[in-house]
Amino acid sequence: MSQAKSDIILDRMMALHPKVMDLVLDRVWRLLAALDHPENDLPPVIHLAGTNGKGSTQAMIRAGLEAAGKRVHAYTSPHLARFHERIRLAGELISEEALTAILDECYAANGGEQITYFEITTCAGLLAMARTPADFTLLETGLGGRLDATNVVEKPEMTVITPISIDHEQFLGNTLAKIAGEKAGIIKRGVPCVVGPQPDEALEVIEARAQALGAPLIAHGQHWHVYEERGHLIYQDERGLLDLPLPNLPGAHQYQNAGAALAVLRHLDFGETAYEGAMTDAYWPARMQRLREGPLVEIAPDVELWLDGGHNPAAGEALAKHLAGLPERPTYLICGMLNTKDATGYMRPLAAQAQQLTAISIPGEANTLPADETAKMARSVGMTAETADDVTQALADIAASNPSARVLICGSLYLAGHVLREIG
Structure with missing residues (x-):
């Protein structure tokens, strides 16, 4: 089978990678400026960070929004089988033709400068999503949050921080507090942030960051609770109780991800159709x-x-x-x-x-x-x-x-x- 043209361009992009991996946003800002700042033209953004569960949570938020009739962009990483999985435009995976064109444009705009593979492909995803009409944009961080290439939207609609644990220590730090500090870097001034279950050490850092920025927290165990009861998922917040089917994604650990997704949908004031769709319609491969x-x-x-x-x-x-x-x-x-x-x-x-x-x-x-x-x-x-x-x-x-x-x-x-x- 001949290599797809998009794969050829992606291989060329790999050659631009700096010899030393460093987490900075300078290269991203430079390329976004050359592309006329597509990050400013995105449909309302929900930005997700966390060590575990952010992909599943994003999938459930998307399923809920789509069940309510909304068109949704989604950006995620890494891909499993094909790069196209990373960029979903108004509900559909980006086509080979569209991906090839957007990669070519970003490669040319970068002008041969050093840039990481994730940075340049994230810019490509943002450009594609800015040019396609939709109602919402779901952005999942790749690594950390504060210096992640997705952390370029000044005023997202909401942010979400799923459970934090030790991972990627060489880039994010070797304690929960340091890692939480990086993840909490997606919190923006005055923007509501849904927080999944966290170790106390991580939650303290998130709460301090949110307080400093005046960002309302919607935190598990404080503002919302979720649990299984007799084969149903029970979600409860100050607005009342939801009795829903168990998540389509298997595993008890998905209950907390479902809770975070429901907290987002509740804050956005979607109804029963969205809540049930988030549980029954979500699909996320390679997670049990x-x-x-x-x-x-x-x-x-x-x-x-x-x-x-x-x-x-x-x-x-x-x-x-x-x-x-x-x-x-x-x-x-x-x-x-x-x-x-x-x-x-x-x-x-x-x-x-x-x-x-x-x-x-x-x-x-x-x-x-x-x-x-x-x-x-x-x-x-x-x-x-x-x-x-x-x-x-x-x-x-x-x-x-x-x-x-x-x-x-x-x-x-x-x-x-x-x-x-x-x-x-």
Whole structure:
């Protein structure tokens, strides 16, 4: 298959990346100025930051807005199978033709200057969204918040901060307070901010930032509560109680993300159609996604096969809790991780739920943790672990030993993307 023209341009953009990765907004502001500041022409913006759950929360907000008949732009990262997933224009993924044209324009406007891949592609997304009519724009940060390339909108409609935990320490700091300070950088003067459940150390930083800027907080545990009761999601705030279906996205950890999405929709004063749509219509691949068809399922037709892209300790805890709540079945992990992640922290909570872990290296990723290192770390937290050449071999070996196993492919969004590309 010939390479898409957009992929060729994206490859050229990679060559512009500075030799040293630094979080600054100077390069973004320079390119946005050359593009005549598209960030000032966006439909009303809802800006999301957080360590875990911001993609799922964004998906539920989008589903709710669209259920209410609104046209919604959405920007997210990273992509799983195709770059086009990052830019959704008025409800539809950007077309190859439109993406190629907007990338070409941004590449030319940048004039060969150094700029990161995320920065220049974010500018492309903003330009595409500014030129397409819509009712709302959902922007998800890539890394942090304060110096993230998406943090260029002076007056968003709302901001959202999902749960914060330790991740990307090399860029954001090695304490919850430092990381929260970076995430809280999206809070703007006088703009309401929905806050998901937070550790006390993180919440204190967020509250101080909001108070300094006069930004009203709509915080979990203070202004809104959410919980499951008899197979329903119960959301409660000062306006009353909502009794809704459980989120379409599986896992108890999605309840808090659903609560944040509902807090946004309630503040914007949408009605029951939006609230129910946020629960029933949201779709977000590689977040405890059940794989029911494709070549992997054909290899092991009796295996219960799942895919998840979580990759930090908080994600490991959420996965372990979800697995513990599923009907009893021998559970096996096929795990590939990046060498920049806390692999033992991720795997430690999963040890009690997994009968065995099969480690693989992530295909095509320079920063993959080698399979034998992943297996070694799994053993260090008490798991039985072995290695395999790839997902196919790992799954076939598991199915041969236990045909009715539950298998979770996990550890990285990059591995999840590889799997989704492989199964089409």
